[in-house]
Amino acid sequence: MEPFPKKGYAGQQIMRKPTIQDVARQAGVGVGTVSRVLNNHVAVKGATRELVLKAIADLDYTPNPHARRIAGGKSYTISVLLPVLTTEFYVRLLDGLETAFQEARYDVAIFPLLDRSRLERYLGSHTLAYQADGLVMATYNLTQMFHERRLRTQQPTVLVDAYAEHVDSSFMDNVAGGRMAGEYAVTLPGDLYAVWVETELDQLFTTRVFEDRRKGFLGALQTAGRTPAAEYTSSFDSLAAxxxxSAMLDQAQATGLPCTIFASADMLAGALLDELRLRGLKAGEDVRVIGFDDQPWAEARGLTTLHQPVESMGYEAAQLLLTRLNGYKGPARARRFEPRLVVRTSA
Incomplete structure (x- = not known):
């Protein structure tokens, strides 16, 4: 690579960083074409794109993000609104989102909602979350707010882990997952139990995820002529789980083992496995445990669970948003993902 010298003090040559004009000159294209390649725009021929990318590599060119923002009139930032940051599910979801956005050279700004008051604050169009080029909203059932036009989303918006009719959505079919769990559970001996995640009662700040899993599970039991011996609810907290x-196993032991428990999230299933070990009971024999998520630790603990392609769901949501940012103005699209049952020793 030839250096880009310029004169310093006393005629000394110092290195300067290559510019976008240098890249254009080396690739034999206009500056606008280089800019479109950097912005991952679809309107660049494959051969031309390869020439520009080779020139970028040869010159070791690094775009100036500040200049890029000024020149394009864009922030090159995506806002992601999601309930919490601390669960494995959202870590995986963010990984899928960020992978796609980084490939397209967009930064990600994360806004954890945590409670309803924050969601209400973000409903205003002048908050920081709305100053990005695009918006990703995760998990919450926002259908009513879209119908009421309470979400002032001038910029392209996508829902992930949620569905609304008039918005691009990338979501898991949780009804199908619950049904798979129920259809498998009824083949196992003993009473059936289920434990659900407690969700916000206010319909403005809620999620249909666990409601849908419950619908699918109970539907499968009804088809098989079965009913659960008991249903429990836990908040998404390790101590509560x-x-x-403990309360579930107290009842199950009093009623008689073996039994099968469907835990609607792996975090709840993990708490059950811990409690079984403490009591000297055998998972997969005395109590069969079925989870939902297939978190990274599930295989090592032998947990039978519903595998979710969480990273793929996040990646696809990002792609939907990126096509909007690149000019797609067609109708809303829905990308549906279906879990699959992974049978291990716990059931």
């Missing part, structure tokens, strides 16, 4: 697991 452990206390709920």
């Amino acid at each position: 452990r206390n709920t697991a």
Whole structure:
């Protein structure tokens, strides 16, 4: 690579960083074409794109993000609104989103909602979350707010882990997942139990995820002529999950083992496995445990669970948004993902 010298003090040559004009000159194209390649625009022929990318590599060119923002009139930032940051599910979801956005050279700004008051604050169009080029909203059932036009989304918006009719959505079919769990559970001996995640009662700040899993599970049991011996609810908290697991196993042992428990999230299933070990009971024999998520630790613990392609769901949501940013103005699209049952030793 030839250096780009310029004169310093006393005639000394110092290196300067290559510019976008240098890249254009080396590739034999206009500056606008280089800019479109950097912005991952679809309107660049494959051969031309390869020439520009080779020139970028040869010159070791690094775009100036500040200049890029000024020149394009864009922030090159995507806002992601999601409930929490601390669960494995959202870590995986963010990984899928960020992979796609980084490939397209967009930064990601994360806004955890945590409670309803934050969601209400973000409904205003002047908050920081709305100053990005695009918006990703995760998990919450926002259909009513879109119908009421309470979400002032001038920029392209996509829902992930949620569905609304008039918005691009990338979501898991949780009804199908619950049904798969139920259809498998009825083949196992003993009473059936289920534990659900407690969700916000206010319909403005809610999720249909666990409601849909419950609908699918109970539908499968009804088809098989079965009913659960009991249903429990736990908040998404490790201590609450452990206390709920203890209460469930108290009842199951009093009623008689073996039994099967469907835990609607792996975090709840993990608490059950811990409590079984504490009591000297055998998972897969005394109590069969079925989870939902297939978190990274599930295989090592032998947990039978519903595998979710969480990263793929996030990646696809990002792609839907990126096509909007690149000019797609067609009708809303829905990308549906279906879980699959992974049978291991716990059931």
